[in-house]
Amino acid sequence: MLNDDELDDLLTAKPSERERVKTEHELIHKTASHPVRRQLIREIGAFGATKAELLERTELDGKVFKYHTEFLINGEFLNIMEDKYFLSDKGLELLANI
Helix, strand or coil: CCCHHHHHHHHHCCCCHHHHHHHHHHHHHHHHCCHHHHHHHHHHCCCCEEHHHHHHHHCCCHHHHHHHHHHHHHCCCEEEECCEEEECHHHHHHHHHC
């Protein structure tokens, strides 16, 4: 049985570098393999786009748009500045590869 110190260490341990890289690759694959996310990344492009522009270009439902943009933001592929969506460095790298 684990004592309290061992349990605390187990719960607060950071993933190994290998686990971190694997998780990162899985996230990139999950992002790049989804057609709506690829479409959003292409439409935002290198210069960014507003929500209204993206909704018009993609013809996505508002809920679907929100779900996928939040996924991209949480995955650090996308940023919002002054009501405009921009790709992060990670998002720009993905754009170059899709």
